[in-house]
Amino acid sequence: MNFITKTHQLKAAIDILLKSQFITVDTEFCREATFWPKVCLIQIASPETAILIDPLERDIDLTPFAKLMSAKETLKVFHSARQDLEMIYHLTGLIPKPLFDTQIAAMVCGHGDSISYERLVFHITKHKINKSSCFTNWSQRPLSQQQINYALADVTHLREVYTSLRDTLQQSNRYSWLNEEINKLEEETYDLSPEEAWKKVKGRVHNPRELSVLQKIAAWREREAQKRNRPRSHILKDHTLIEIAIQQPRTRNQIRNLRTIPRIYKNSDHITDQLLKTIEEALKMKKEALPTLNRCSNYQEKKEKQSQVEIIKLLLKVVTTENNVATRIVATNDDITEIVIKREKADVLAMRGWRFDIFGSKALAILNGTIGIGVQNGTIKLFDIPHAAKEDLVQERGRGLLWTKY
Incomplete structure (x- = not known):
């Protein structure tokens, strides 16, 4: 293992790594008190070697690292890559390509939804990883030996995990399933526009006017967080954004009387006036210019369809069990x-490609009454519904089947 603190050391190590067909990559970072993540350590391993890069060293130039991340001949293997990709993007300005995400591959190979690195390593290699250093202070120097060992384990065991999953994908002809997910990772925008920040707010609004206020307030919070380099929640918490969007205060006193507004803002006319101006912009929007609520926003319609939703959830469990694939990668509850x-008009991934083949097409068949779900010999099965059946509820005593037509 090489602990790299100088540019010439990094260049020499990268020249060797560039000769590998694949490398495993991980990062350690801190962002508890900042908006922008602070990358504290970069770990890389090839089949032959492993290195740790200290990006906190003042004199180190990470250009060779960026060269490796963009090398088309070298596959970059991560576990749960999204956060690491965000770190690397803000460090180098690029997204590593080509990619392989072992967490996604594990879902495709039937290891369950979003399996942790620790559990996946144990499932495949039978090694137990010591996670005691997971939440240590990675910005401290020098790093302890325990931290170094932990950091190395994040990439050295990943080599065996990758080769095992790669072989399974090849044998099951599911590489195309994985590539579809990897393409989404590579195409994702990791430099979030303030105007898109509302999409990550937890909570619900009820109509287009409330949504327009939420969009404006979330964008204001995003800009403030970036400018101050503070976490979004240190500016305003999500539930405060939702309260503002619903209550739509129009005076200083109305803002100050909000239950969730921070006390520091109650004493700041400057901040209060910024919020009022932002809210006013949303309230002045003409009706035809208002945004539309995402997807199925009609509560009554969802309530009326709940029994059908539960049946399709059961179908999802059946087909994912039969195909040995994680449910989350096939469809979400919202899908x-x-x-x-x-x-047929649903614009979700489950209605396209391989997901449609194993799940979406069957969901439509159940909703259209051409197949049903039943129990045979204690096992849940899918069955064709006889064309001659007229009743909404059909039972065939000989096989003990029960299905519903809609």
């Missing part, structure tokens, strides 16, 4: 609700 309400 299912949209399929039930919009049928």
Whole structure:
């Protein structure tokens, strides 16, 4: 293992790594008190070697690292890559390509939804990883030996995990399933526009006017967080944004009387006036210019369709078990609700490609009454519904089947 603190050391190590067909990559960072992540350590391993890069060293130039991340001949292997990609993007300005994400590959190979690195390593290699250093202070120097060992384990065991999953994908002809997910990772925008920040707010609004206020306030918070380099929640918490969007205060006193507004803002006319101006911009929008609520926003319609949603959820469990693939990678609960309400017009991944083949097509068949779900010999099965069946509820005593037509 090489602990690299100088540019010439890094260049020499990268020249060797560039000769490998694949490398495993991980990062350690701190961002508890900042908006922008602070990358504290970069770990890389090839089949032959492993290195640790100290990006906190003043004199180190990470250009050779950026060269490796963009090398088309070398596959970059991560586990749960999204955060690491964000770190690398803000460090180098590029997204590593080509990519392989072992967490996604594990879902495709039937290891469950979003399996942790620790559990996946144990499943495949039988090694137990000591996670005691997971939340240590990675910005401190020198790093302890325990931290170094932990950091190395994040990439050295990943080599065996990768080769095992790669072989399984090849044997099951599911590489195309994985590549579809990897393409989304590579195409994702990791420099979030303030105007898109509302999409990550937890909570619900109920109409287009409330949504327009939420969009404006979330964009204001994003800019403030970036400018001050503080976490979003240190500016305003998500539930405060939702309260503002719903209550739509129009005076200083109305803002100060909000239950969730921070006390420091109650004493600041400057901040209060910024919020009022932002809210006013949203309230002045003409009706035809208001945004539309995402997907299935009609509560009553969702409530009426709930029994169908539950049946399609059961279908999802059946087909993912049969195909040995994680449910989350096939469809989400929101996807299912949209399929039930919009049928063939549902604009979700489950209605395209391999997901449609194993799940979406069957969901439509159940909703259209051409197949049903039943129990045979204690196992849940899918069955064709006889064309002659007229009743909404059909039972065939000989096989003990029960299905519902919609």
